[in-house]
Amino acid sequence: MSKIKSAFTNGKAFIPFITCGDPDLETTGRIVRAAVENGADIIELGIPFSDPTAEGPVIQGANVRALAGGVTTDKIFDFVRSLRKDVKIPLVFMTYSNVVFSYGAKEFISTCKEIGIDGIILPDLPFEEKDEFQPICREYGVDLISLIAPTSQKRIAMIAKEAEGFLYIVSSLGVTGTRSEITTDLSSIVKVVRENTDIPCAIGFGISTPEQAENMSKLSDGVIVGSAIIKLVEKYGKKFCRGCW
Amino acid sequence: MAETKGRFGVHGGQYIPETLMNAVIELEKAYDHYKNDPEFNRELSELFNEYANRPSRLYYAEKLTKALGGAKIYLKREDLNHTGSHKINNVLGQALLAKKMGKTRLIAETGAGQHGVATATAAALMNMECVVFMGEEDTKRQALNVYRMKLLGADVIPVTSGTATLKDAVSEAMREWTSRIDDTHYCLGSVMGPHPFPTIVRYFQAVISREIKEQILEKENRLPDAVIACVGGGSNAIGSFYHFIEDKEVRLIGCEAAGRGIDTFETAATINTGRLGIFHGMKSYFCQDKYGQIAPVYSISAGLDYPGIGPEHANLHDMGRAEYVPVTDEEAVNAFEFLSRTEGIIPAIESAHAVAHAMKIAPTMDKDKIIVITISGRGDKDCAAIARYRGEDIYE
Numbered sequence A: 001m002s003k004i005k006s007a008f009t010n011g012k013a014f015i016p017f018i019t020c021g022d023p024d025l026e027t028t029g030r031i032v033r034a035a036v037e038n039g040a041d042i043i044e045l046g047i048p049f050s051d052p053t054a055e056g057p058v059i060q061g062a063n064v065r066a067l068a069g070g071v072t073t074d075k076i077f078d079f080v081r082s083l084r085k086d087v088k089i090p091l092v093f094m095t096y097s098n099v100v101f102s103y104g105a106k107e108f109i110s111t112c113k114e115i116g117i118d119g120i121i122l123p124d125l126p127f128e129e130k131d132e133f134q135p136i137c138r139e140y141g142v143d144l145i146s147l148i149a150p151t152s153q154k155r156i157a158m159i160a161k162e163a164e165g166f167l168y169i170v171s172s173l174g175v176t177g178t179r180s181e182i183t184t185d186l187s188s189i190v191k192v193v194r195e196n197t198d199i200p201c202a203i204g205f206g207i208s209t210p211e212q213a214e215n216m217s218k219l220s221d222g223v224i225v226g227s228a229i230i231k232l233v234e235k236y237g238k239k240f241c242r243g244c245w
Numbered sequence B: 001m002a003e004t005k006g007r008f009g010v011h012g013g014q015y016i017p018e019t020l021m022n023a024v025i026e027l028e029k030a031y032d033h034y035k036n037d038p039e040f041n042r043e044l045s046e047l048f049n050e051y052a053n054r055p056s057r058l059y060y061a062e063k064l065t066k067a068l069g070g071a072k073i074y075l076k077r078e079d080l081n082h083t084g085s086h087k088i089n090n091v092l093g094q095a096l097l098a099k100k101m102g103k104t105r106l107i108a109e110t111g112a113g114q115h116g117v118a119t120a121t122a123a124a125l126m127n128m129e130c131v132v133f134m135g136e137e138d139t140k141r142q143a144l145n146v147y148r149m150k151l152l153g154a155d156v157i158p159v160t161s162g163t164a165t166l167k168d169a170v171s172e173a174m175r176e177w178t179s180r181i182d183d184t185h186y187c188l189g190s191v192m193g194p195h196p197f198p199t200i201v202r203y204f205q206a207v208i209s210r211e212i213k214e215q216i217l218e219k220e221n222r223l224p225d226a227v228i229a230c231v232g233g234g235s236n237a238i239g240s241f242y243h244f245i246e247d248k249e250v251r252l253i254g255c256e257a258a259g260r261g262i263d264t265f266e267t268a269a270t271i272n273t274g275r276l277g278i279f280h281g282m283k284s285y286f287c288q289d290k291y292g293q294i295a296p297v298y299s300i301s302a303g304l305d306y307p308g309i310g311p312e313h314a315n316l317h318d319m320g321r322a323e324y325v326p327v328t329d330e331e332a333v334n335a336f337e338f339l340s341r342t343e344g345i346i347p348a349i350e351s352a353h354a355v356a357h358a359m360k361i362a363p364t365m366d367k368d369k370i371i372v373i374t375i376s377g378r379g380d381k382d383c384a385a386i387a388r389y390r391g392e393d394i395y396e
């Protein structure tokens, strides 16, 4: 069983998203450890990109702050090396295809393996293009996480059948950001997923309140919370502490 | 196993969020159907001819030819199209296609404002809603076009993220599309983005080279020696090149905006300074840093101020079939003024990049050689900015 899959074995998984280097890596380190103490089962670490087209204003802001602070892919690799001294839960990178491609896919993915990154999420890499990185990910045993959207319909079965690690179900249309309401018929999507794979699925995009998180986790195996956390980071900045969580 | 589609060599593809996949698949199906539909093509050529003023003239620029003292120069007058640029060709095609698909709302990005104006125009004509995303920086450079779009009934949304120019307008239009797909078509303005856009936009712009070929054969009874066009995303250039790609004796030359020079950071010359990457739905060349962060680019021309280039151009470059040359702000402004004075034709500052390169090579060519320059748009929109460049304090 992949390390990611086993993270779902003790109840519903809580998966926070944190942009590396927002506002600096030292703060990111504190946030990650606070997340672990608060019961995170997997952590999604964002490598910032200049033009995050799947992101709403909140996470766009985190990307801008992180890049302005001078963070780079290499600095993030070093940061993960140091995290791994005490953080044991699965870690996945969330970034954009060009960040992986321009680093050299083989270089990037083999480094992931070396430093203990368990998976990669690329929101601009749909099923049709996954051969860009999938063979290399397999070679190094890093899970390339697939996404399913409210518009996926007939594509759900196809995507689920080849999915690895866990399936990321996008809760609503549009980009990341907090939403007051989620109206997508997620239980029908999950049903098709279950018919086609036994890997776990987690719901993300727009989950901002404990009630939403609870509702979404009833429907699936876990929840991903991004913008709601980034808003806290934006508010507290370098003063982010355990109590802020 | 679904396969990658829309490749030009290694370039192209569909690097977009899953949320948009069914939308582009549906668009591809509609395009494959309607491009062979006689009724669709009849309606489109009626719009081209009756509404947009096609065919555009291929004009022998005798004074320019004599002034440069070399090759014979023809101008393909896309500036005389309705709305003042080649952008209308693509927009009428896509709007008609969107209408057939049952869409009621068009969204678009715009740089110089020409594509936004063209989209707003087609939306008005076809009773569709229209929202145009424009970098805030560009809304200032091209204030008149913002007014024009509003006059035509469109909403113009200034984009403040990133560099607040064309690339950010594209990102924002993509974000908007992921949030509203059912009734909305994203009318992309150039031969870029995910498949099928590069193919669709080329299909509608290829009318330019189809006409050039007919017109030059009629006037000269032979093909030109060179076709020159400016390249932002590359739609007027691919439109100008397309029907000559198989005619190996015709040189195809794309002119990129070098801004303050390709040895500076203030440039938008993608082929000359960029690297292979993946962005805005496609694999192609992009201006970017070592870590793949997209570079802030610069050109005096809002329409060429884009860090990427369409995948078909990237492939024509790889194959050596087309040449891509850098042209600086200063050279383009000189050409803008020179064409105005010699021929009484004020070209768009984008098109002036193509004129500038012709001014370099025409004098080196024999008098029996023929050059066609595509004048992709008219320059009225640029007069205030060029005046300011020359130190005159003019505002629109």
Ligand SMILES: Cc1ncc(COP(=O)(O)O)c(C=O)c1O
Pocket: B085, B086, B111, B112, B113, B114, B115, B189, B190, B191, B230, B231, B232, B233, B234, B235, B236, B237, B302, B303, B304, B348, B350, B351, B376, B377, B378
């Ligand atoms: C007049 C004119 N020419 C050229 C361009 C560049 O676009 P493309 O390279 O797609 O032709 C623009 C874009 O705004 C334009 O307005």
